[in-house]
Amino acid sequence: MAGKITEPSRECSLNDRNDIHRKRAYDEGGLFLHVAQMSNIRTQQVVLAVGTVLMLVKFIAWRATHSTTILSDAMESIVNIVAGSFALYSLLLAGKPRDREHPYGHGKIEFISAGLEGALVMLAGGMIIYRAVEALLTDQHLHDLDIGILLTVIAGGSNLAMGLLLRKRGRTSHSITMEASGTHLLSDAWSTAAMVVGLFVIQLTGLLWLDQVFAIGFALFIIYTGLRILRRSVAGVMDEADMGLASAVISTLEKGRRPEWVDMHNFRTIAYGPVLHIDCHVTLPWYFPLETAHEEISNMEALVKQEHDREVELFIHMDPCVPASCGICKMADCPVRKAPFERLVAWNLQSVLDNAKHSVIT
DSSP: OHHHHHHHHHHHHHHHHHHHHHHHHHHHHHHHHHHHHHHHHHHHHHHHHHHHHHHHHHHHHHHHHOOHHHHHHHHHHHHHHHHHHHHHHHHHHHTSOOOSSOTTOSTTHHHHHHHHHHHHHHHHHHHHHHHHHHHHTSOOOOOOHHHHHHHHHHHHHHHHHHHHHHHHHHHHHTOHHHHHHHHHHHHHHHHHHHHHHHHHHHHHHOOTHHHHHHHHHHHHHHHHHHHHHHHHHHHHHTTOOOHHHHHHHHHHHHHTOOTTOOEEEEEEEEEETTEEEEEEEEEEOTTOOHHHHHHHHHHHHHHHHHHHOSOEEEEEEEEEOOGGGGGGOOOTTOTTOOSOOOOOOOOSHHHHSSSSOOOTTO
């Protein structure tokens, strides 16, 4: 009787230690995630404050020149401020820890934020076209273009720097909100550069109607940018599969593959903000004790976390191997092998997405 009591106690002790190690890794990952989110929030606050100043600069430039082109740039800055404010709110909300009502966290708010930004960008483009057409139908007089060009160049250069910063931080921290804001500001910077060229052309030729033509051209580019942002946002809300991300994770598992990992299928992945959720079916030797099988799954999770530098949640359904699995199993010391190894099924997008086990003939 003593032996029967001691053995489960040893197993419980091992499981407790494993749980402690996993909790420690989770806490460290959570701390890293929290630090990254706080850094993103501070960055967004600075960008929002600078954007407010730049908006005022652009309206001063418009008042000085009465240029519809400069006015279109200034109107887009209003969109920048509104979108930036909601982006800041979404980052604050996305940084909240998961709870019972939101077991997957609050990261999906970032898709809504990006969608709002895309819609506002498109609205700004429509308003610019309306204003340009209206100006074409009336007389317009431009003046003080030198001052307007100088102020616009300063604002455009600032947007370029902030856009590059936001896009880089968004990609590093896997934040679609910051990446969308960065893309928006970069499009603003490029349109400002083209606008400055247009103003020089107007100054040299004296053809004032070119001001409206350039404004309409910038507005169409702005609308296109908004459509791209909105498209990505809708894809996130609809849980559209990111095949690039899925391919990268599958490649990581293939490169670090162990002989015990006989097969994998029904693979799905989705990212909510910086957190990556993966679920799949993995075939393991049927005779593995539960503790050993759990350890193998933990090894897979650790491999993905190590290679992709983000918080990862794996929900893996463990399948026992069957005789048909022997032909694709590389375990050299398998004590119950029914057939010799013939070939390994490589893990890639084509082989692991379907919900079906593999064998030599499938």
